[in-house]
Amino acid sequence: MKEKVSVGKVIVYIVLIFWSLTTIYPIIWVIQNSFKAKDKILADSFSLPVGDLFTLGNYRKAFGNLDIFGAYKNSIFISVVVSAAVVLLAGMAAYALGRYKFRGSNILYSLVVASMMFPVYATIIPVFRMETSWGITNTSSWWLTMLSVILPQVAGNLSFAIIVLMGYIKGLPIELEEAAFMEGCNVYQIFFKVIVPLTMPSFATVAIFSFLWSYNDLFTQMFFLRRPEMKAITRLLNELTSQEGTNYGLMAAAVTLVVVPVIIVYCFLQKYIIKGMTAGAVKG
Amino acid sequence: MGASIYKNKKPVLVFLIPAFLFMTVYLYYPFVQNIINSFQEIKILGGKGTGILNPWYTNYVNMLHDDNVKVSLVNTLIMMIVTLVGQVGIAIVLALMVDNVRHGKQFFKTVFFFPIVISATALGLLFNLIFLYDKGMLNQILERFGKTTLTDWKAEGIALFTMMLPVMWQYVGFYFVILITGLNNIDEELYEASRIDGATTLQRVRYISLPLLHNVICTCSVLAVTGALKVFDLPWTMFPKGMPLKSTFLTGTYMYYQTVEVKNVDYGSALAVLIVVLGVLLSKAVNVIFREKDY
Numbered sequence: 304m305k306e307k308v309s310v311g312k313v314i315v316y317i318v319l320i321f322w323s324l325t326t327i328y329p330i331i332w333v334i335q336n337s338f339k340a341k342d343k344i345l346a347d348s349f350s351l352p353v354g355d356l357f358t359l360g361n362y363r364k365a366f367g368n369l370d371i372f373g374a375y376k377n378s379i380f381i382s383v384v385v386s387a388a389v390v391l392l393a394g395m396a397a398y399a400l401g402r403y404k405f406r407g408s409n410i411l412y413s414l415v416v417a418s419m420m421f422p423v424y425a426t427i428i429p430v431f432r433m434e435t436s437w438g439i440t441n442t443s444s445w446w447l448t449m450l451s452v453i454l455p456q457v458a459g460n461l462s463f464a465i466i467v468l469m470g471y472i473k474g475l476p477i478e479l480e481e482a483a484f485m486e487g488c489n490v491y492q493i494f495f496k497v498i499v500p501l502t503m504p505s506f507a508t509v510a511i512f513s514f515l516w517s518y519n520d521l522f523t524q525m526f527f528l529r530r531p532e533m534k535a536i537t538r539l540l541n542e543l544t545s546q547e548g549t550n551y552g553l554m555a556a557a558v559t560l561v562v563v564p565v566i567i568v569y570c571f572l573q574k575y576i577i578k579g580m581t582a583g584a585v586k587g
Numbered sequence: 588m589g590a591s592i593y594k595n596k597k598p599v600l601v602f603l604i605p606a607f608l609f610m611t612v613y614l615y616y617p618f619v620q621n622i623i624n625s626f627q628e629i630k631i632l633g634g635k636g637t638g639i640l641n642p643w644y645t646n647y648v649n650m651l652h653d654d655n656v657k658v659s660l661v662n663t664l665i666m667m668i669v670t671l672v673g674q675v676g677i678a679i680v681l682a683l684m685v686d687n688v689r690h691g692k693q694f695f696k697t698v699f700f701f702p703i704v705i706s707a708t709a710l711g712l713l714f715n716l717i718f719l720y721d722k723g724m725l726n727q728i729l730e731r732f733g734k735t736t737l738t739d740w741k742a743e744g745i746a747l748f749t750m751m752l753p754v755m756w757q758y759v760g761f762y763f764v765i766l767i768t769g770l771n772n773i774d775e776e777l778y779e780a781s782r783i784d785g786a787t788t789l790q791r792v793r794y795i796s797l798p799l800l801h802n803v804i805c806t807c808s809v810l811a812v813t814g815a816l817k818v819f820d821l822p823w824t825m826f827p828k829g830m831p832l833k834s835t836f837l838t839g840t841y842m843y844y845q846t847v848e849v850k851n852v853d854y855g856s857a858l859a860v861l862i863v864v865l866g867v868l869l870s871k872a873v874n875v876i877f878r879e880k881d882y
Contacts, residue, residue: 311788312688315684315687315688318680318684319681319685319688319691319695322677322681322699322759323694323695323698323699325756326698326699326702326756326760327698329717329724330713332717332724333713333716336716344716345721345722346722348722348727349727392605392606392609393606395601395602395603395605395606396603396606396607398602399598399599399602399603400603402593403593403596404593405596405599411603411607414610414615415610418610418614418615420863420867421614421618422817422859422863422866424817424839424842424843424858424859424862424863425621425859425860425862426613426614426618426621427617427846427859428617428632428846428852428855428856428859429617429618429620429621429624430613430617431632431633432632432634432635433612434633435633436633440633454609454613455613457613458609458612458613458614459613459614461606461610461614462610462614480592484591490595490598493592494602515704519706519707519708519820520820521706521819521823521824522819522820522839522843525843525847536706537706537708537709537820540706540708540709540824541708541711541823541824543712544711544712544824551716551719554715554716555716557712558712558713558716561706562705562709562713565704565705565706566701566704566705569701569704570697573697573700573701576704577700577764580700580703580704580761580764581761581764581765581768
């Protein structure tokens with residue numbers, strides 16, 4: 304009996320470890336090849352980059368030819384502003400929808416739910432036209448260009464954020480708000496001093512989801528970030544494939560430079576990240 | 588008591604107006620405008636419509652005769668099957684396995700999930716290297732197993748496989764986490780009882796885990812099917828403009844191609860409407876199919 308169980312267990316572990324390898328090994332593979340010259344990658348991509356194989360040439364080229372740091376700066380700026388704006392706007396709306404009973408509140412809620420079904424494809428063209436008429440697309444101003452990406456990305460994350468936060472706020476005990484009210488707090492003070500601190504875990508979830516979504520999003524960036532000095536990370540990578548597609552070493556280095564920071568952050572924040580990404584399950 | 592705090596309704600406006608103003612300007616208005624756009628003639632991205640098409644439903648008729656629409660619909664359908672069977676299917680197997688092992692649960696969860704965190708664009712570059720014709724990872728492995736010719740993974744015929752495999756691979760961990768959360772919510776007492784009744788592990792999975800996961804699996808399936816309609820980043824990075832020979836278009840990439848590359852903006856709008864309609868219909872369909880099934 305005992306023997307039989309362990310055979311099954313062994314198979315289970317083999318399958319699980321196999322799948323783990325399919326996710327881990329490609330990353331290790333690309334990192335080790337980022338330290339090799341192109342011909343070495345093609346000749347032998349599986350050996351470690353030690354001795355003669357080792358070169359920093361790909362990285363020298365990556366930092367020299369590509370504005371990786373500029374792209375990082377743009378990406379992080381966009382994503383930080385997006386997640387901050389989403390948390391603030393959605394938090395306020397979720398509080399009002401979760402606590403106040405007023406005529407039309409159900410209709411507003413249904414509107415929020417319905418808007419989650421809007422894929423970005425269905426809004427991007429009118430949004431582009433609208434922003435063009437405001438003069439914030441295709442300008443030489445860095446601030447306006449960043450704004451032109453940030454605004455649609457904020458809107459794209461709002462509905463999901465409102466629903467997640469509303470669920471959480473509704474579950475908070477109202478006694479704390481009553482106590483604060485008795486102490487003479489007005490509603491705004493209650494929001495910032497009672498609700499916001501209590502909702503922090505959910506805010507973190509929403510902020511992380513919005514940040515990663517915005518950081519990884521290519522579609523919106525393809526529309527709004529057209530000038531070379533305003534590229535964000537994913538836009539830069541996309542362009543790299545079409546221009547330097549055969550420079551394999553450089554590609555490996557670029558992938559490494561983009562992926563490794565994300566993996567490091569993921570290792571530290573994985574609990575929140577996994578929660579954030581799956582809470583956003585309803586969002587595409 | 589609680590009511591007295593929230594009796595004064597004025598603050599509602601202050602709290603709601605910013606978010607709803609935003610959503611009106613960036614979601615509701617563009618959504619409606621996009622439908623109107625699909626009946627108009629627009630030749631410049633960001634430009635104004637130059638009048639209603641004659642007849643107004645021209646774009647929708649063109650869609651019926653557009654071979655690329657057919658290609659992208661068929662490809663998207665294949666993608667849906669791949670995501671359903673591949674992503675959700677593999678995720679169910681992995682989740683049930685992890686649920687039944689004692690060691691390394693947290694490790695597997697972390698490792699299975701992490702491809703989702705990485706941008707699909709970076710993964711596109713990575714898989715370009717893996718599938719490279721003149722000896723990427725895969726062709727080198729095959730060579731070691733004695734294969735003498737190189738496989739062109741991006742050639743017609745096999746291109747779809749090359750495109751869908753990474754998309755599938757990336758999201759398995761996502762459904763895995765949703766399913767494992769569902770499994771953790773199952774009452775331990777049920778397993779206890781089945782153990783006393785002498786049920787084997789497989790019976791436990793078949794008669795307790797799977798039936799109780801039914802709703803979670805349904806949610807995953809809706810997400811997988813509607814997700815397939817929206818895939819963009821990875822296919823566009825690996826196979827820009829539907830190459831080879833426009834055979835790898837998906838609904839999302841074809842919409843982008845028409846809008847930005849061909850500059851047939853109104854047609855792109857109509858394709859976006861198609862994506863919305865298909866998304867709504869398909870998620871309804873999946874819901875119906877799953878509700879009828881009874882364990």
